[in-house]
Amino acid sequence: MLLFLGAFLITQNFHNQYYYLAAFTVLQYIILSQGWNILGGYTGYVNFGTGAFFGVGAYTSAMIVKTFKIGKSAPFLELPILFIAGGLVAALLGLGLGYLTMRIKGIYFSISTLALAFVTVTIILNIDALGGATGLYIIRPRKIPFFTNYMEFLFLVMVALSIFAVAFARYIENSWIGRGLSAVRDDEDAAECTGVPVLKLKVFATMASSTLMGVAGAAYPYFVTFLEPISTVSLDVGVNSLAMPLIGGTSTWAGPLVGAVLLGIIQQIALVTLSPEYSLLVIGILLVSFVILAPEGIVGLFRKFRASLKK
Amino acid sequence: MKLLKRFRIQNIVGFLMGSIFISGLFAPSVYAAEPLKIGLGMALTGGLAAAGKPAKLSIEIWRDDVNKNGGIMGRPVEIIVYDDQTKPSNVPAIYGKLLDVDKVDFVVSGYGTNLIVPAMPIVMDRNMVFMTLFGLAANEKFEYENYFQIMPSGPNPLTDWSEGFFKLASEQNPKPKTIAILAADSEFALNTAKGARMNSKKYGFEIVYDGKYPPGTPDFTPIVRAIKAKNPDIFYVGSYPPGSVGIVKAAKEIDLSPKMIGGGMVGLQYTSIQMNLGKTLNGIVNYWFWAPEPTMKFTGIEAFLSKYQSEAVKYKYDPLGYYLPPFAYAYVQLLGKAIEGAQSFEQQKVADYIRNNAIDTVVGKVSFGKNGEWAKSRALQVQLQNIQGNSIDEFNRAGKMIVLHPEEVKSGNLIYPFPGWQ
16 A cells, blocks of 8 residues: 555656656566466466467457547546456456366476467457457547646556555465465375365466456556557567566565566666667576576575575 | 975966866857757667668768758757667657657657557657658557658558559550459558558459468468469569568469569568569569669769668668668658758747648658648559669669659659569
C-alpha cells in the first residue's frame, strides 16, 4: 500500500515521461518473470512460450478496446477490465496447455511451449479481424482526470499489478500449494505416491503463470499503440522472462523481482547509452557471468554470503 | 628566495585572472550558437538494420552539409540517434528520453511503419512536428496534423502505390485481361496487394489467382506453377527481398512469362540483389523511388550520392544507395529547410510551413496533402532494360532503370509484352 501511495505521489509531482516509459517495461517484466517463475521456478517446468500468453493478453485487450470503447465512458474502469479479460483468456490457454502437455516433462515440455508461441503467431497472422500481418492500431486516450498524461496513469496501474504479482507469487510460495509444487519439482513420482495432487497442481501452476503473463500483455497495446504478431509474440519476451528469474534466483519470489529490476534497468540504460553492438554484448556477458558465477541467482548468492557471515 | 616565490605566485594569480577575463570576453561568441538537437530512434541492429544503418549515415551526411554552411539559422545541428533494435517496444522509451532528458528541439522517426507508430502518442502529446521515414498509411488512424511522411506513395497510399503499374497495363494494346496477385504474409506486402486488388477492379482486370505466402518460404516453385496453370496476363507480386529473389528465380526456372510481371517487389532496388540477378531482371516492371535517369536529377542528389557512396564502401552498406538513403537525407533536409523558411524553431510554425509550401529536396520538390502524405503520388514504375551482366556498372548509370510512370519524370517506353527470361 505504501509503495502504491508512493508511486501515486510520484505521478502527481514528477512529470518526466521518460522515466514512466522506461519503468513501464521494467514493471512489465516484474509481472512476467513472477508469472514464469510459478511454473518454471517453483514447479520446474521451463516455459519458452511466454510470448504466446503475453500476446494473447495483448490481443484480447486490443480487441476489447476496439470493440467496446469503454475508455470514453469509464476511463478508470477500462484498464481493470482489460487486465481481467487478458488474464482470463491467457488462463484458458494455460489450462489447454496444461491438460495437453502435462504428461510431457523436461525438454519436451519446453519445446511444446516454444511451438505454442509459433502456433499463436500463425493463428493471429491468419485472422483478419485481429489485423493479421498488417497489424492493429490502438490509440490510447490523450488525457485522463487527475493525471497530466495517460502514461502516468498506466505506470501507476502497472505498479499496482506488479505489487499484486509479487504478493501472489509470495502467497503461492509460502502456502501448501508452493510446498506441493516444490515436491513436484524435486520428484514428481515420489510426490504422487505421497498423496500430492500432482496433475491438479501442475494445471493450477500453468494457469496461474499464464494469467500473470496475460495480465502483463493486456497493458502492452496502450504502451506501444500498434500490435503486429511478430514483435508482440516475440521470442525476446520469452527469453527475458526466463533470464530474469535465472539471474535473480528461481527458488523464491524475491529472485524474479531482483532479476527483473536489475536486468530491466540495465537493458533500459544500455538502450540509450551504449552503442548498439556494445549494448547487446554487455547484456550477453552479464547473462553468461551470472549463470556461471551465481547458478542459484543473486538471491542464492546473497543467502550463501549471509550463511558464511554467521559461521 | 621568498621574494622570488611571491613573484611567482603573483604572476600565476595574475595570469589566471587575466585568462578568465579574456575568456569572458570571448565567451559570448563561443556559446551563442546553441546546437539544434534533432533526435531519433533507428534500427541499427535487428531485422531492419541493413536499411537503418545507411539511413543514419545519410542523416549524418546532411548534418555535416548543413554545419559546413553555418548550421540552421546560425545553430549547428546535432543528431542524437538511439538504436531501437527493430523492436517497437523500445521506441516509446527512446522518444521519452530524447524529449525529456536530452531535450531535443525536434524529433524525426525511425524506419518503417512498425517503428513509427509507437512514437506517435508521445509526439502528439507535445504537438510536435513529426517527419517520418517510409511509413505506409501510418497516420490513417491517428489523423495527426503535424505528421509528414517522406515516401512518395501519395495521398492514398494503398492504391497510389500500384496505380502506375495498372495504368500502364491498361494502356497496352491489346489490353491484358487477367491478373494473378501474390503477396508475402507481412504488413507492407499485404497492403500493396490490397491496393492491387482495388486497382484491378478499377482498371477492369479479372483476378484469376489471389494468394499469399509465409515469409521465409524457401521454394516458390509450387506457387509459381499454380500461377502458371492459371495463365494470367499480368503477375503482380508484393514481396520482401528474400521472396522477391525466390519468386524471380522460380518464375525463370519454370518459364512463367506473363505479359507484365512485377509491381511491389521490395529488394529489386538493392544493389546486391541487382548484381545477383543481373540479366534476369530485364523486362520486370516494378515500383522504384529513385533511379539514375536524366529526368530524376534533382538539385543536390548527385553530390549526396557521391558522398554516400564513398562512405558506404567503408561500412559495406548498399554501395549505390538509390532506395532509402536519398529519402533519409531528404526528410531531415526538409525539416531544416522548413525551420529556415518559417524563421522559427516553434513546432507549430514549422509544421504550418511544411503544410503550406512545396520544399525543394534531393528527391525533388515535396508538398504534403492533408494526411501528411505527398500531395501527389510519385511512386515510380520502372522497367529494367539493357542489363548485360552482374557488374555494379550495369546499375549505376542511365538507360538501365527506365522510368515509365509518372509522366513528368518518364525517361523511356515500356517494352511490352514481357520479352521472356534471359
